[in-house]
Amino acid sequence: MPNRHSAQLRASPTRRPSGHSTFPRLTSTVPARAAPGRGIGSSAPTTGCFDFSCQGFSGGLILDSLRVAGRVSRRDVYGTTMRIDLPAPLAGNASIDLELVWQFRVPAQGAGRMGHDGPLYEIAQWYPRVAVYDDVRGWNHEPYIGAGEFYLEYGSFDVALTVPASYVVAATGRLGNPEQVLTATQRSRLTAARRSAASVAIITKDEAGHVERTRPATQGTLTWHFTADSVRDFAFAAGPNFRWDASGYDGILIETLYRASADKWEEAIRMAREAIKYFSEQWYRYPYSHATTVEGPIEGMEYPMLTFVPNSPTREDQQWALSHEFGHEWFPMIVGSNERLYPWMDEGFNTFIDLAGAAKYFAGTPYGDSIEVHPLHLYSDHAKPGDEQPLIEKPVEVRDLFWGGYQKPALMMQMLRYEVLGKDRFDRAFREYIRTWAFKHPTPADFLRLMRDESGMELDWFWRDWIFTTARLDQAVDSVSTEGGASVIHLENRGTMVMPTELAITFADGTKSTVGLPVEMWNLGARFNYRVPERKRVQRVEVDPRHALPDVDRGNNVWPR
Numbered sequence: 001m002p003n004r005h006s007a008q009l010r011a012s013p014t015r016r017p018s019g020h021s022t023f024p025r026l027t028s029t030v031p032a033r034a035a036p037g038r039g040i041g042s043s044a045p046t047t048g049c050f051d052f053s054c055q056g057f058s059g060g061l062i063l064d065s066l067r068v069a070g071r072v073s074r075r076d077v078y079g080t081t082m083r084i085d086l087p088a089p090l091a092g093n094a095s096i097d098l099e100l101v102w103q104f105r106v107p108a109q110g111a112g113r114m115g116h117d118g119p120l121y122e123i124a125q126w127y128p129r130v131a132v133y134d135d136v137r138g139w140n141h142e143p144y145i146g147a148g149e150f151y152l153e154y155g156s157f158d159v160a161l162t163v164p165a166s167y168v169v170a171a172t173g174r175l176g177n178p179e180q181v182l183t184a185t186q187r188s189r190l191t192a193a194r195r196s197a198a199s200v201a202i203i204t205k206d207e208a209g210h211v212e213r214t215r216p217a218t219q220g221t222l223t224w225h226f227t228a229d230s231v232r233d234f235a236f237a238a239g240p241n242f243r244w245d246a247s248g249y250d251g252i253l254i255e256t257l258y259r260a261s262a263d264k265w266e267e268a269i270r271m272a273r274e275a276i277k278y279f280s281e282q283w284y285r286y287p288y289s290h291a292t293t294v295e296g297p298i299e300g301m302e303y304p305m306l307t308f309v310p311n312s313p314t315r316e317d318q319q320w321a322l323s324h325e326f327g328h329e330w331f332p333m334i335v336g337s338n339e340r341l342y343p344w345m346d347e348g349f350n351t352f353i354d355l356a357g358a359a360k361y362f363a364g365t366p367y368g369d370s371i372e373v374h375p376l377h378l379y380s381d382h383a384k385p386g387d388e389q390p391l392i393e394k395p396v397e398v399r400d401l402f403w404g405g406y407q408k409p410a411l412m413m414q415m416l417r418y419e420v421l422g423k424d425r426f427d428r429a430f431r432e433y434i435r436t437w438a439f440k441h442p443t444p445a446d447f448l449r450l451m452r453d454e455s456g457m458e459l460d461w462f463w464r465d466w467i468f469t470t471a472r473l474d475q476a477v478d479s480v481s482t483e484g485g486a487s488v489i490h491l492e493n494r495g496t497m498v499m500p501t502e503l504a505i506t507f508a509d510g511t512k513s514t515v516g517l518p519v520e521m522w523n524l525g526a527r528f529n530y531r532v533p534e535r536k537r538v539q540r541v542e543v544d545p546r547h548a549l550p551d552v553d554r555g556n557n558v559w560p561r
């Protein structure tokens with residue numbers, strides 16, 4: 001999901017009016033403060049809507065029949081979950097067939113995660129699926145509710161979609177029958193696009209919406225056949241009037257499908273390609289055959305190989321939304337953490353990699369050159385005592401999910417990368433985390449252990465402050481004294497968080513010195529005396545002179561006051 005990042009860049013976050021939700025049963029029983037709703041970008045409580053879009057939700061699927069190993073089975077439905085008892089226990093590596101017949105009426109707005117706009121359909125969360133059974137928690141059968149996302153098992157999909165012949169379909173998975181559903185011209189353009197860094201139009205502006213020029217048949221239906229391996233979900237989009245651009249990176253086909261009304265989308269193919277390329281080169285190579293994004297009514301949602309992204313008001317917003325949803329291909333599509341419980345491990349890690357990606361894409365502009373500092377600047381507005389919650393809390397219990405799920409974990413990762421481990425040491429460890437846990441289900445402890453082992457640094461102090469508590473940092477220069485001709489700087493840790501820091505010293509003769517102090521200086525308590533090696537009179541001292549740390553009171557960082 002998007003993180004309302006752009007709303008935060010403006011002074012007043014936009015929020016649609018509440019109160020028109022079609023979810024009255026749920027909203028009446030859920031405390032308003034627990035509902036992030038559209039106000040995810042705001043620390044203010046939101047009332048009246050339970051889902052991310054605030055557009056409500058009418059739908060759900062209707063199960064007509066269930067067969068287990070060929071026999072009609074009893075089922076027990078509890079809200080959005082169903083229990084099936086097998087006729088006999090299933091042995092390890094054994095399999096059993098579950099056969100379900102169900103109906104699914106497509107709602108206009110599916111809680112911000114799917115829906116349709118006129119003839120354009122963006123379809124997801126549309127089929128029954130098996131809960132994850134893992135070796136930490138056993139069955140993960142949390143019911144689906146708006147603020148929590150999804151914890152899904154990896155698998156293979158073989159899907160046939162029959163749609164009107166005038167429709168073009170984009171989906172998770174490799175298209176198995178292009179000769180039946182695409183024209184010869186489109187197939188040859190796609191072959192060229194896969195090898196082209198520049199955009200190739202598969203359906204041009206002039207061709208879009210003209211059935212006779214874009215479809216191999218103009219009447220009846222066509223069936224599109226897709227297969228996918230090592231994916232945790234399957235989604236698709238279908239529309240009759242797409243423009244379709246494509247390009248390639250390292251054999252990966254990158255595609256954008258959009259309507260003529262989407263004025264920011266001619267650049268979208270470049271934004272999409274840069275995102276896939278950057279994340280691949282920096283962290284882990286994109287493992288699937290294509291990366292496709294479809295413009296439509298959904299304000300930003302990720303699925304394997306496919307994202308739904310709206311047309312945005314500015315280029316910066318557009319790049320952010322496109323690259324954020326594609327960043328989810330790494331977290332949680334490749335690294336399958338439990339989104340339902342730990343949004344910081346997907347939304348947070350994703351926001352962290354997106355910030356550096358946006359800085360790269362817009363390098364040399366005021367936006368590009370300042371975007372990475374954005375979470376640090378949000379700190380004072382969101383890290384409020386008594387209001388802030390530890391990252392480890394479940395998302396449905398978090399009041400300020402924008403902060404706790406997205407921006408604070410991104411800031412945590414930046415602090416670890418730039419201020420604690422250094423870029424090379426961090427990058428090697430984080431790459432190893434992705435590689436080790438690709439297509440698996442890491443828990444928080446797995447991440448913490450791997451970062452410690454790969455960096456060679458004990459980090460419990462860091463995780464305690466950033467993930468398990470709401471500790472705040474307030475480092476101070478208390479005073480400077482002279483002992484036996486040497487200057488001694490008396491530092492104090494007045495907050496509850498510990499961090500390493502820098503000390504900038506200006507001497508009376510005008511010379512300067514900068515000293516890096518390790519976090520171990522706080523091992524013996526909240527006071528640390530730094531003995532200045534230069535035998536010169538100290539005129540001025542400042543802790544954290546680069547203003548790199550989230551220090552809540554900078555007034556005490558400088559001596560003399």
Ligand SMILES: [Zn+2]
Pocket residue numbers: 001002003324328347350
């Ligand atoms: Zn997201």
